[in-house]
Amino acid sequence: MLCIHEDSNANATLFRGTEPVFAVAEERLTRVRFAGGFPKMAVEACLNFAGITMSDVDVLLPANRTHFLPRISANILPDTEHDYFGGKHKAWLAFQHQLSRGGLTTWASEQLGKAALKGRFPQLASFVDHHTAHAYSAYMCSGYPDAVAITADNMGDGFSSKVFVCRDGRAEYLYGTSARHSPGQFYGEIAQLLGYHNLLAGKVTGLSAYGDPKPAYPVMEKLFALNDDGTGFRTPGLWKRSRRRGAYAELADHKPQDVAAACQKRLEDVMVAYVEHALAETGARDVVLAGGTFANVVLNQRILDLPQVDRIFVHPAMTDQGISMGAGFAWLAEQGNAINRPLSNIYLGPGPTESDIERALAEAGISDTPGPRGIVARRQTDIEAAVVDALVSDRIVARYSGRMEYGLRALGNRSILYGTQDPTANDWLNKRLGRSEFMPFAPVTMAEHATSCFERMDGGELAASYMTVTFDTTDTFRKQSPAVVHIDGTARPQVLREQDNPPYHRILALYREKTGLESLVNTSFNLHREPIVCTPEDAIRAFRASGIDVLALGSFLVEQERGEGVALGEEGPEMDTNNP
Numbered sequence: 001m002l003c004i005h006e007d008s009n010a011n012a013t014l015f016r017g018t019e020p021v022f023a024v025a026e027e028r029l030t031r032v033r034f035a036g037g038f039p040k041m042a043v044e045a046c047l048n049f050a051g052i053t054m055s056d057v058d059v060l061l062p063a064n065r066t067h068f069l070p071r072i073s074a075n076i077l078p079d080t081e082h083d084y085f086g087g088k089h090k091a092w093l094a095f096q097h098q099l100s101r102g103g104l105t106t107w108a109s110e111q112l113g114k115a116a117l118k119g120r121f122p123q124l125a126s127f128v129d130h131h132t133a134h135a136y137s138a139y140m141c142s143g144y145p146d147a148v149a150i151t152a153d154n155m156g157d158g159f160s161s162k163v164f165v166c167r168d169g170r171a172e173y174l175y176g177t178s179a180r181h182s183p184g185q186f187y188g189e190i191a192q193l194l195g196y197h198n199l200l201a202g203k204v205t206g207l208s209a210y211g212d213p214k215p216a217y218p219v220m221e222k223l224f225a226l227n228d229d230g231t232g233f234r235t236p237g238l239w240k241r242s243r244r245r246g247a248y249a250e251l252a253d254h255k256p257q258d259v260a261a262a263c264q265k266r267l268e269d270v271m272v273a274y275v276e277h278a279l280a281e282t283g284a285r286d287v288v289l290a291g292g293t294f295a296n297v298v299l300n301q302r303i304l305d306l307p308q309v310d311r312i313f314v315h316p317a318m319t320d321q322g323i324s325m326g327a328g329f330a331w332l333a334e335q336g337n338a339i340n341r342p343l344s345n346i347y348l349g350p351g352p353t354e355s356d357i358e359r360a361l362a363e364a365g366i367s368d369t370p371g372p373r374g375i376v377a378r379r380q381t382d383i384e385a386a387v388v389d390a391l392v393s394d395r396i397v398a399r400y401s402g403r404m405e406y407g408l409r410a411l412g413n414r415s416i417l418y419g420t421q422d423p424t425a426n427d428w429l430n431k432r433l434g435r436s437e438f439m440p441f442a443p444v445t446m447a448e449h450a451t452s453c454f455e456r457m458d459g460g461e462l463a464a465s466y467m468t469v470t471f472d473t474t475d476t477f478r479k480q481s482p483a484v485v486h487i488d489g490t491a492r493p494q495v496l497r498e499q500d501n502p503p504y505h506r507i508l509a510l511y512r513e514k515t516g517l518e519s520l521v522n523t524s525f526n527l528h529r530e531p532i533v534c535t536p537e538d539a540i541r542a543f544r545a546s547g548i549d550v551l552a553l554g555s556f557l558v559e560q561e562r563g564e565g566v567a568l569g570e571e572g573p574e575m576d577t578n579n580p
Helices: 026-030 040-050 087-100 104-118 130-139 183-193 202-208 217-223 246-253 256-282 297-304 320-334 354-363 383-392 425-432 447-452 475-480 502-515 536-544
Strands: 002-005 011-016 019-025 060-062 147-156 159-167 170-178 286-290 311-314 376-379 397-400 414-418 443-446 494-496 519-524 550-553 556-559
Touching (some): 002 040, 002 320, 011 320, 019 320, 060 104, 087 170, 130 147, 130 170, 159 256, 170 256, 183 217, 202 256, 217 246, 286 297, 297 311, 354 550, 354 556, 383 397, 383 502, 383 556, 397 536, 494 502, 536 550
Parallel strands (some): 002 060, 147 286, 397 550, 443 494
Antiparallel strands (some): 002 011, 011 019, 550 556
């Protein structure tokens, strides 16, 4: 079964039976962030992985029942920054609101979407609703028998959020709220007002820890609220929204960090109340989450800390990057074939062979003889030990190994690693990588030592394995690893078990033997304004353009003279994926 998502953040997932075996976002292959439209390259990558052609696919399953525009032409999708205050976007929101009401508009949109694909793909199966796909992506990868699934994002198939009760392998829709009133829209608007790309709203989260929410909070109350019965949201009138008038204009009188802090607190307060209502309605104590709003790791911590919550799980590709996988699980559930269990492998993307790496090095003119800037590559008999030696020597190491991670976060196979001891690293290393210095680094931590580093982890262990929740840190951890502790005393770890990635875990184990520390900085390996590196060629290009000292490329250790570096990454939930 081949599942696809066509829209911004296009992606594809290949299932073999009930198991997803390959998944990739189009942006990783095109090198254009948020690449949308039909995921042509992602589909080709799925087929190449399995050694099949489209005629061998039994079922083609598209997500998004009413998203007919990208099926007509990918050029319809915006390839630049969305203007959330612009007329085109407001018209699209109004149309999405109409879709949420059902009727002829919804039916016609569905028919247009089907007509655009029917002739091309005889295996075409039923379309899966956007938020239903989100819900199943979270529920079927959680292993929780009973749960409440809550989805929230900007918009999809007319809605910005839906709530489902999950039991016996099925997610039953309870209620939802129109795209006209959207938590993703609210947060994106504030990001845009602060000068950030609204699809990179994670910068607001990072900046918020430096501000005081009180001065601007009354303004935020006007911009985003829970409705009277707790089943949806309220936002200002659509056509009158303007950055130059009303409540939005009032924010210009406040410090940017205070605006960010007020925005973050308002999002948390409203969404937590929304979750509490869903818990009361369903009686569930386990919560599964998906949708771009839940890329907000601080919000996720607030939900985990609720006394009526036992466990939370956030799908590792909680944004629309997870829609194709969720659609596959939804269809399998309809057939009675879905299996609810955690993913056995998060490394579901493309991976090179050793000959691919050798060829990439040769084409780049890199060998065991030093070249320009002293770049030299040497094959290692023990690459993990060589990486640790470099880290202990206070060097920055980019690790490119095996198959690429599924989801937003770099989880070791496409990561930049560094020691956690230097309290100034957040400043100088972020600058060296071309990133805003207020964005905190995240740690990767050995699971067997996690409880000595982080507090109140109970119920968040699975979410933590994918870097999707923050925790308060212990006094000892704050003293030993200040480079990965945010100003508010929290950290957003990847808690790594040996079975999840044995070579990566071995690096941590060897590092602990030499330093006594169980954590490393883990930040994503990507060039400025590009997604995480995918191919060996991407890795070499990023390494050459950066101030990174060492590249662990398969079994090769590639070294260069220390440089000043260039803008290597841009923060946010879609770019520097390991900054919240």
